[in-house]
Amino acid sequence: MNNITKNHIKDKLFSATGIFSTLIGLILLAVFIGDIIVEGAGRINWDFITGLPSRKAEKAGIYTAMIGTVWVLVLTTIISFPIGVSAGIYLEEYAKKGRLSRLLEVNISNLAGVPSIIYGLLGLEIFVRILGFGNSLLAGSMTLSLLILPIIIVATRESIKAVPQSIRDASFAMGATKWQTIQYQVLPASFGGILTGIILALSRAVGEAAPLIVVGALAYVPFVPSSPMSEFSVLPIQIFNWISRPQHEFLVNAAAAIIILLIITFIMNGIAMYLRSRWQKKIKW
Amino acid sequence: MLNMETEEIIMENEVRLTKKTENLVTGNTGINTEYEIIARNLNVFYGEFQALKDVNMNILPYTVTAFIGPSGCGKSTFLRVFNRMNDYIDGFRIEGEVFVSGTEIYSNRIKLEELRRKVGMVFQKPNPFPKTIFENVAYGLRIQGVKDKHFILERVERSLKQVVLWDEVKDNLHKNALALSGGQQQRLCIARTLAVEPEVILMDEPTSALDPISTGKIEELIFELKNEYTIVIVTHNMQQAARISDHTAFFYLGELIEQGHTKDIYTNPKNKRTENYITGRFG
């Protein structure tokens, strides 16, 4: 066997390795999800979804955790959306190249790398204790908002950057002010991308458990939260709690709740991907 | 029925026009107001680089003035001086005076938005907004705060007729402007500028991205428009400058080498470099 054939075989061999590597993660994920469905699908019924938590596995439901997740989602959106988009606009349209903008940029990419549990410690000290919000939905949502802010800012900047300069020139040349140009031209043209980023960021927030555990979200909340100041639980924490129990019945509950959580996450990701592809197709300058 | 804001804007425009006429008659600004645009001892810098060197120019109202010269000679920079579009470039600095219809436009009192309403601009590549045809033309009025639907509708129709685009698009006013052909897009951009009734229209190589037929239409249009507007055009195309302009100015390495009646420049250039450029020996 000469060198050329040997190299040729190596080439083919790597090609196979590449395909295998690409698929192995997805195959494992599929196996896991299959296992979860086998385990938990039978447990999902109306009582499970509308049931309050209980010490008895067969009676326990996810209602309070699900409502908690919805609350967290809404509050986090309300807090993080305006701040994140505003910061992104500032950095892309207003900030002059200089120390401040470099500092802001480095800082944001650093924040993106801070582990989520550290945000939990920040929220625990600032929102729960110093500001006195207690172990409330508000404290939890503010913590998650800070956590996803870098994602929203980066997505906003990317989408704004994609709007060609010629559009801004045309608007300025018509006598529009800077904000008019942003409001009427830049934002409408980049909205699809911004929205995609926000949905992805929120889907990240929906799956977070660690920072909320640290700010004191509870595993057992017998009441549906009624205001931002209520104590709360969310689906991931409910799941974590059930996984930690020794009885197998609770693992079945966990699997069932995971199915619901995965459905929510995948729907959000699906919407984001759909918006992204549609937006990319629509805008061709 | 015009609403208050619209009326105000119309009034404002009228006052502006009257003032301008007065200025022309009395010359009470202390400068020669026979001219629409005056540039005096103008130097422009981008950081260390000097883009324009001691340029002086007077432009008469209702004429077409063409700026010619090789790439990087400063002609586009000079054009963008008149609506202050260079202001956004890092390190931009200007010395000297520029007057547009009697007002010093680099003074602190000037409002950029008002200046640009008065001095419209058409760009090299057609750059319609990614909105409907209608919204493109209505944009200037909308940002001025005009709410009156009838008024806007009339203005849009008139502007589109001025650029001879009305018949082509009147049934598709609510289609995306990006669906138009390049030549149509450029005419739309001109209509967009006309809709706010400017006095001066700056054109930065408006036909360089277009095919010959579209180019011809735009040139015809420029010829028509000079009855109502003062037009300054930057062009790479020698024949175009000769066809459409009354006055021509030749720039080279940031200096204004020669200016005068187009006929004179083309038939009897005084400067050797102008002659070389026009006859195509460099550029």
Add this chain to the structure above:
Amino acid sequence: MKRTRETVIEKFLLSSALITILTTVGIISVLAFEAVKFFREVSIIDFFTDTQWTPLFTKKHFGILPLLSGTFLTSAIAIAFALPIGLSIAIYLSEYAPKRFREFIKPALELLAAVPTVVYGFFALTVVTPFLQKIIPGMSGFNSLSAGLVMGIMIIPIISSLSEDALRAVPNSLREAAYGMGSTRFQTAIKVAVPAASSGIVVSVILAISRAIGETMIVAIAAGQQPRLTLNPLVPVETLTAYIVQVSLGDVPHNSLEYRTIFAAGITLFVFTFALNNISHWIKNKYREKYE
């Protein structure tokens, strides 16, 4: 009027941007503040040299080493698993795969990073550990091996996607030169593209390590909650993050020493991830304009 409006808007946008600075300042001062109080009661030498971590027991030890070893053990397993796979994916997608396959598979791979981490924890505990126990008898129900492996699956997309970006930034002229001399695709990839993209690949690995160190729920669920100074992947350990969760779940009074231990663990974690992130930025900036 219009000008005031413009200024007000700009100030509002600026203050939104400054919230990010405030966040960083907040994180650092909160961690430092509580850690200082912690180190008033616990000697910093004990903290780094004691081999036991038992703040919740009656006989208290405050040695961070067991939590560090747990963190590094699980992270090392994750990287050891994700690096070869992630890199193979990156090379395959950038050098071999047809465009359509790539466009289809990339979003699918991103899905791996979108799955909530409690879900991965469940997999590790209920699927991977029982499976591994069949192969490795005597393996504990909580262990760093299955937690690390599952964490590896989660960080595959970080390595594959950032490395692929780096590989695709390598100019085609380099590849053509290699092909021109008779190289196979594999030789071109290994001998030309990968070395040329090495800084980007290193950045992707560093970010993946940082992500693994900070990962919480997988290890809290599957690796156990027993601080232990060991490199044995088959026994229960506890990571920095899992410890913070463990304390947060309990009823520890504010302003107690136990309460402060989570900030001591937090600042240790923060220092490591902060350093790793900054090293990756530094590498990225240093090599950014290589091909521009």
